[in-house]
Amino acid sequence: MRRFLCLLLLVSRLFCPGLLLADEMPEKSSVASIDFLYINANAGEAAGGHTALRLGDAVFHYQFFPDGTFLLVREPWDSFLFLYNELHNRSISIASLPLNFSAAKQIRNHFAELLAEQEHFFRDLEQLYREKRFFQRLLADSFEQPVEALGFFSKQGQSPHLVGLVKRIETTLGAGFLQQLLNEAESKVEQEIVAINRGKRRESSFQEILALREALRVLSENRGLGRLACVPSMQEERSLIADEKVLLKIFSDYLTESIGKLLQSKRPDSGSVILLQTARYLAIQHSLASGRLLTLDPFFEGIRDVQLSREETGDGRLGALQETLLRQSATRRDLFFEEKLHPEIAYSLLETSRARAWELQQVNDVQRSVRILAKVTLPTRPGVVGVAALKPDPEVLHTNLELLEKALEVERKRSKELYGYNLFTRNCATELIRSLNSTFPDSGSGKAVLGAWMEPESGLAFIPFLFYEQSVNAFSLQDEQFIQARRLRNLEILYKQESDLLVWLRESNTLSSTLYQPRSKDTPFLFFTDDSLLLRPVFGIMNVLYGTAYSVAGIVNLPFDGGEHLNQALRGVFYSLPELTFGNIRKGSYSTGENSTDH
């Protein structure tokens, strides 16, 4: 019954969205506060709205992932704002809880620890999967083992550039140092093989020592880069100028030092890092030799790719995006050459942005597939090493696989318990307050710091906008701010510049609007209803009729598009239904190619 009432309340809240208006953009956030965020609904991603906490310049929030996990995510505030407010056209309400500096820091640190714990859990889970794949390969009589970053090197070709590097290493660490290290690594690989053949589960340490051995072989054999190791130079990129060449040489020295230290390091995964740094060193030598900047190709096997439609490759948005990525790449190039404190971070950002720009440059009428580098990505292209001596008894392999499957089952269950989604008990609102509460040992100490205490199960806190309202009341939040959605913001500007009636007539519908271009993601609709409370049911009826007409066309198209149009149309009708009762979910959305400063 309680849940039923909650649903009714949820719907009734749609009658009067945007009660928390205040016409100002947020000022630069103060570290000594935590800000509660409510992001209103839109079609597609979050029809129930969304909540988040802003701690300093980072936003922490829980998101549902397509694999069923529900995870804590941290994003920079400007990225979050751009994505949710600009592109997804959703209004954001913000209310602050002033705190002393140490309390705010304590909360932020705690959220970082929750992220670390989450990362640790999934890393361990991935390790089990990796181990399973390892044993499955052996069972299938495949003795080829992948080694991260080895794939950048040619198998035979020698590089004169590596001779100099090896000489410098041996000058510092002593002649014969590399050979001695290689002998040790060979011997350790053999020991690991013996252990695995006897049934030990040593996948992780075996892979690590194998990578070190391969790195030492690459250095000893002076192996050069493979033909396709680097992202080629783009026409739009300028040649290296004299100052840049000097700075590249400095970074090359940094890499030499890095390789030297890694050879002496006790970190277990040094092998693949030596391979990466060596490949980067060679990419820089090639850049210096050719006078054009080259960086390693960070795309990896299994990377997600998207297929652009003919429509997308034909319109101006692709060109705009290509320019954006080229500009980003050029900026990151400049920043890399200026960076003193974190040279490797700057270089990785440059590698990633060059690859993104290059990838999009390849798009044409024939080539419409684009690989997506979602975040800064270290180049890891694996190479394959044959280890024929790995021959464990198949029975032992089966036993290990059974053990692994049991362990995986346990971890999958734990994953569901710890990181699963539940509409009422584990959603973006409940987990946010639960995470905040877990900063403190008990409710008493939490109350002393926050001024109040909220339980995730209390009242209707599981509903995002009610969670926000309850937080505002419970914590006596201050400085409420409201960031209007992009279309509404631009609409206000138009109302100031032109006749109200003219603007209303033109901008109230998707056919003549100059502020919005229809997108399939938004589902078909005719009238905007987020800025017209009184006419909302009338517009809603029109939208339902429009969606229904679209459905008829969808049925006709069924044999040709596999039901895509029909699905869109039905979803459109569904999103229009709340409008009949003065509610609103759909607001339209944007993409980067559309200029936000037109008005």
Add this chain to the structure above:
Amino acid sequence: MFSGKYFIYISLLCGVLMVQTGCSVSYSLEKSSDSVSGSLDSITSISTSSSGGGEEEAKIKETGTVYEEDVAAVTVLYVSREKTTDDYQRQVSAIAKNHGISDWEQEESTFFGMGKGLRRAGVSEGSIVNLPFFRSIVKSSNYSSVIMGYKM
């Protein structure tokens, strides 16, 4: 046009629609699929921070700061969960990789972060060397950075 009964029906329908979709779906493109429907949108999402007014200049510094924060968090876990030295280093490697750092031993903020984490975990300055990983670096300059981070 609608009777009260229909209003309730529609309201409930809308309610179901809303709660079905619940909270925000991730725009992350790291996993095999995502909620971003348009292909160009997928690419747009990844260029968000650069084209959305995010200051590129600040990006490197921000990454360094957040990395330090993450290393501190991992160090707290290392102390509280009594992880092995190898496991701790693998965890630091994973965090570093997320931020575009491969050789974290060359990055000073790694050791500042470790120092901060040790302090937060309640390790006294004198007993830092009792932890195996820190014992192994006690003679290096990195250990001074750990102590600096500890005192920050």
